[in-house]
Structures are given as structure tokens and as C-alpha cells.
Amino acid sequence: MHSCDVAIIGGGLIGCAAAFYLTRLGKRVIVLESDALNGGASGRNAGSLHFQLEYRLLEYQEQLQDHIAHLVPFTRRAIEQWRGLETLLGEDLELVMHGGIMVAETADQLQRLQQKYEFETRHGMQLELLSRSELRARAPYLDDRVQGALYCADEGHCNPRYLTLAYARAAQRLGAVFHTGSRVHSVQRLRHEWALATVASVAGDAEHGGRADYRCDTILNAAGAWAADVGRLAGVHLPIFPVGLTMNVTEEAPPLVGHLVQHVGRRLSMKQVREGNLLIGGGWSARLPELTGTGSAAARPLYRSVCGNLATAAEVVPALRKLHLLRTWTGVTGVTADQLPLLGEVPQLPRYFVAAGGSGFTFGPTYAELISQLIAAGETAYPIAPFSPARFSHINMFMREAGH
Ligand SMILES: Cc1cc2nc3c(=O)[nH]c(=O)nc-3n(C[C@H](O)[C@H](O)[C@H](O)COP(=O)(O)OP(=O)(O)OC[C@H]3O[C@@H](n4cnc5c(N)ncnc54)[C@H](O)[C@@H]3O)c2cc1C
Known part of the structure; x- marks a missing residue:
């Protein structure tokens, strides 16, 4: 059984950058990645920094x-x-x-x-x-x-093959732990904490992670195009669609x-x-x-x-x-359903945060920095309320509250 303050699901740019900012803010962090770090959109994108x-x-x-x-x-x-x-x-x-x-x-x-x-x-x-x-x-x-x-x-522009791994290395130097080859397949709310379980994403790949149990105070869903699948494990709909x-x-x-x-x-x-x-x-x-x-x-x-x-x-x-x-x-x-980022705590799930959405290379460092401030201090240096998943609460009104 592993324990930490924050379990980050997804080792793309947002997950690795959040691991960096959270460890810098004093949190004990474990990143759970089903495959290799930077294997998703973060390592395959165009690397454009498009601020317009x-x-x-x-x-x-x-x-x-x-x-x-x-x-x-x-x-x-x-x-x-x-x-x-x-x-x-x-x-x-x-x-x-x-x-x-x-x-x-x-x-x-x-x-x-x-x-x-x-x-x-x-x-x-x-x-x-x-x-x-x-x-x-x-x-x-x-x-x-x-x-x-x-x-x-x-x-x-910036080289997408370098950025995520640079964040991961910097986070590791500060004490963040990375478990790759570890697909999160179960998320449960216990009385005061979260319980997660992983399996090896490739059958028999015990060498690079695999079946393990985790306890944490906070979850950050940074699973990119798969954030909706990961959300469903905890009993909520997150309106983000793979393209x-x-x-x-x-x-x-x-x-x-x-x-x-x-x-x-x-x-x-x-x-x-x-x-x-x-x-x-x-x-x-x-x-x-x-x-x-x-x-x-x-x-x-x-x-x-x-x-x-x-x-x-x-x-x-x-x-x-x-x-x-x-x-x-x-x-x-x-x-996402309205093209804006999904950034904040999911109202139905205490201490469950999400950071995902489009233009995530240009804005990945910013999503990660701000969500880390929210997790660690309850407030952010720049307003992110307009991007809160609370704007989609209506699609979760009939979903069960996790653990109840
Ligand atoms: C071809 C292309 C070009 C793009 N060009 C640009 C661009 O020029 N500029 C720009 O700003 N944006 C661009 N984007 C968008 C940008 O790449 C993404 O928004 C950004 O990389 C998302 O980062 P992420 O960390 O959220 O997701 P990802 O990098 O996809 O990381 C998510 C990670 O979660 C992992 N995961 C999923 N499910 C689980 C699970 N159950 N358990 C454990 N791990 C899990 C996945 O394996 C993956 O590694 C482009 C995207 C693509 C595909």
C-alpha cells in the first residue's frame, strides 16, 4: 500500500507539471501513468505556443x-x-x-x-x-x-518531446514519485481519504508498475482525453471528448x-x-x-x-x-463541451480535482500551476472560477456521490 497527499492520474504535461508545482508547495505526490510519461498528446503535439x-x-x-x-x-x-x-x-x-x-x-x-x-x-x-x-x-x-x-x-514554439520530461525530472528531484505502466482502474471514496487501485496496462508488465493500492487525501485527474473515463471511475461525468x-x-x-x-x-x-x-x-x-x-x-x-x-x-x-x-x-x-478548460474541484467529490482541456501545451504549465495552488492553498493567483467543473454540475445531478 502506497500513501501520499496527492495522487495524480496521468503522466502527460499537466500531470508532470502539477507534480512539480505540488512538490514545490510541500505536497507528497505520486503520479500514476498507464503507459510511459509523455506518451499521450503532450509528446505528440505540434508544440505551438498560440496565445492568440x-x-x-x-x-x-x-x-x-x-x-x-x-x-x-x-x-x-x-x-x-x-x-x-x-x-x-x-x-x-x-x-x-x-x-x-x-x-x-x-x-x-x-x-x-x-x-x-x-x-x-x-x-x-x-x-x-x-x-x-x-x-x-x-x-x-x-x-x-x-x-x-x-x-x-x-x-x-517548444519541443513537446522535452517539456513534460523536464517537468518530471524537476519534480523527481523535489521528491515526487512516478509509477508508470500503472493504469488506474478503481477509485473509491473512503470516510476521510481516497483509495485507488492500479493494474499493469500491458498484461504481465509487472516490471514497470502494475497492480498496487494507494491511499491519498487528494486526487488530481490529469488524464487528458481520457479524463472522462477516469471521472466515471469515481462516479461523475466530465464532459471532455477525445479527438x-x-x-x-x-x-x-x-x-x-x-x-x-x-x-x-x-x-x-x-x-x-x-x-x-x-x-x-x-x-x-x-x-x-x-x-x-x-x-x-x-x-x-x-x-x-x-x-x-x-x-x-x-x-x-x-x-x-x-x-x-x-x-x-x-x-x-x-x-471539452464548451472548448474551455476544465479546471477545479469537482463539486460532487470532496478533494477530487481535474485539470484538462484544449490547447494544453500552450496552457499546460498554467493549468498545472493554478490547480496546484488550488489544491495546496485553496486559492489561486489568477481567477479560475469560470473554468470550474461546477459549470457542468447539471449533468451530474443524478450521479451517485462517490462512496455513498
Ligand atoms: C496532434 C496534436 C497537436 C496538438 N498541438 C497543440 C499545439 O500546438 N499547442 C497546444 O497548446 N496544444 C496542442 N495540442 C493539445 C495538447 O497536446 C494537449 O492539450 C495536452 O498535451 C494535454 O496534456 P495532458 O497532460 O492533459 O494529456 P496527455 O498528454 O494526453 O496525458 C494524459 C495521460 O493520462 C494517461 N492516462 C489515461 N488514462 C489513465 C488511467 N486510467 N490511469 C493512468 N493514466 C492514465 C495517458 O496514458 C496519458 O499519458 C495538440 C494535440 C495533438 C494530439
Whole structure:
């Protein structure tokens, strides 16, 4: 039997970063991960730090305006945090924050950029609206079809293969314990504490974790796209849904694209990484496997997504046409019912917290820092009430209270 103050379910970016912040706040932490650390979305994503509102949020902006406004102070904290991350963790993360542009090709898209600019700057974001000629001077690699862009000086990218593991190493140095190969399959509320049980995620893999029992005061559900499955183990619904996404990477090229490039009306994100490869994504779907709840299943690539993504990229940056595609891969991320993060204590479950939701690479360090403050001190430096799972309490009104 293992015991700790906080058991974190999920060893992705949010789980590992929370392990770091919680141990720093004096908590005894065990992270339970069904597979390997960083094997989920956190190690498979595009690594974009997109602080501007994204395409996916914009599509429904009118309905979501009030809610989205809450993301802006949060974004300012995320920018501050990213600027100090390599120093904090003491590692090279291939982090660059040299600016990002969100481009528009049509009059309609330009109008959306203008509205977006007004909305975001009204809420305190620092953005620059670039005309076609200003854009030509700053980003000569763009095709002539691009008419304008919104520039955010803080945007950039970071290597997703490094960040989570850097947090895990830093947490380990402070005393956090990591049990990998340990899938949580039972969660029970006892009188004053939680009881969890794990099994090996791969049959017979006793060497890397497996069957064990845990007691803790607090649970943090950081199971990403699988947070709903993990929630059900404790008797609650958490409205987060798995989505399969596609990524593409080209061969190495000489310096070409000097920004994070996104599109206001098409699915596109692009950046050139330190080795010279261009990473291309932006929300093209991949086929989801039968979801097992283990967090290990990879989505299958779809040919039409790969072609659609590359064609879009080559239309915006024509020099890409000369490059070979090196590799395509997929990942599974979690999208909440209203696209906002799920961050806070679950009202039906005492001392049961969740931290999950979209754009979790850009905002993962911030979700983790704030949820750790809430767990350890009962309050946070930035308001997170708008993201509380309490906003979905109505879907849990007929669920049993765990342990009753
Ligand atoms: C292809 C792709 C591109 C993306 N691009 C970007 C981007 O550019 N910028 C951005 O901000 N965001 C991006 N995202 C989203 C981002 O990657 C995720 O929001 C973020 O990584 C989520 O981190 P997490 O720790 O919540 O989840 P994960 O990294 O998925 O970690 C969850 C972990 O929980 C484990 N788990 C699940 N069930 C159990 C269980 N029962 N017991 C124990 N462990 C369990 C899983 O094995 C997994 O390791 C992208 C996502 C994908 C898939």
C-alpha cells in the first residue's frame, strides 16, 4: 500500500507539471501513468505556443464571447511563465518566442481578423494588425494570396518531446514519485481519504508498475482525453471528448519560416524547428481507435487529412512545394463541451480535482500551476472560477456521490 497527499492520474504535461508545482508547495505526490510519461498528446503535439485566440474558438466566437474573455488574463500569465520556463527547469527545451502571425486570404477573413483584433485588444492582449505590405516586409516567405495578418510578438514554439520530461525530472528531484505502466482502474471514496487501485496496462508488465493500492487525501485527474473515463471511475461525468489529430513534418530546410504561422479561416499551423524541419498541423482529423480508456491507443492517419493539410500549407508558403514529407503522425487530445478548460474541484467529490482541456501545451504549465495552488492553498493567483467543473454540475445531478 502506497500513501501520499496527492495522487495524480496521468503522466502527460499537466500531470508532470502539477507534480512539480505540488512538490514545490510541500505536497507528497505520486503520479500514476498507464503507459510511459509523455506518451499521450503532450509528446505528440505540434508544440505551438498560440496565445492568440485560435481558429476553433473563433468559429463559435459569438456564442462564447463572455467565456472566452476569461482566457485573456490566463494567457498573460502563460506568456510570463513560458518566458521563465527554461531557467525554472534548468533545461534546453528548444523554446523560441519570436512571434506568431495569423494570416488571412480573403476579404471575409480580413474582417474576422479585424474583429478578433478588436475583441482581444479590448481584453488586454497585445497584438498588431499587419497590412499586406507590412506583412511582405516581415514574412517574405508568404504567398501573394495572403492579404494581412494579426501578429503576436510572444508566440512561438517548444519541443513537446522535452517539456513534460523536464517537468518530471524537476519534480523527481523535489521528491515526487512516478509509477508508470500503472493504469488506474478503481477509485473509491473512503470516510476521510481516497483509495485507488492500479493494474499493469500491458498484461504481465509487472516490471514497470502494475497492480498496487494507494491511499491519498487528494486526487488530481490529469488524464487528458481520457479524463472522462477516469471521472466515471469515481462516479461523475466530465464532459471532455477525445479527438484524433494529424501532424506532418518535412525534411530539413535552410531558414525559411521565421514565425509560428496560423490561419484565421483554414486549418493550418506551421513552424520551422531548430534542426530546420517544418512542422505542419492545424487541426486535421485522424481516425480514432476504439477507445479503451488506457490512454495508449493511437489514432490512424487519414490520407485526405495529410493531403489537405499539406496542400493548405503549400498554398500559404509556396517554398514548401520543394520539400519532401518526412513523417506523419497522430495524437489524441481532449476537447471539452464548451472548448474551455476544465479546471477545479469537482463539486460532487470532496478533494477530487481535474485539470484538462484544449490547447494544453500552450496552457499546460498554467493549468498545472493554478490547480496546484488550488489544491495546496485553496486559492489561486489568477481567477479560475469560470473554468470550474461546477459549470457542468447539471449533468451530474443524478450521479451517485462517490462512496455513498
Ligand atoms: C496532434 C496534436 C497537436 C496538438 N498541438 C497543440 C499545439 O500546438 N499547442 C497546444 O497548446 N496544444 C496542442 N495540442 C493539445 C495538447 O497536446 C494537449 O492539450 C495536452 O498535451 C494535454 O496534456 P495532458 O497532460 O492533459 O494529456 P496527455 O498528454 O494526453 O496525458 C494524459 C495521460 O493520462 C494517461 N492516462 C489515461 N488514462 C489513465 C488511467 N486510467 N490511469 C493512468 N493514466 C492514465 C495517458 O496514458 C496519458 O499519458 C495538440 C494535440 C495533438 C494530439
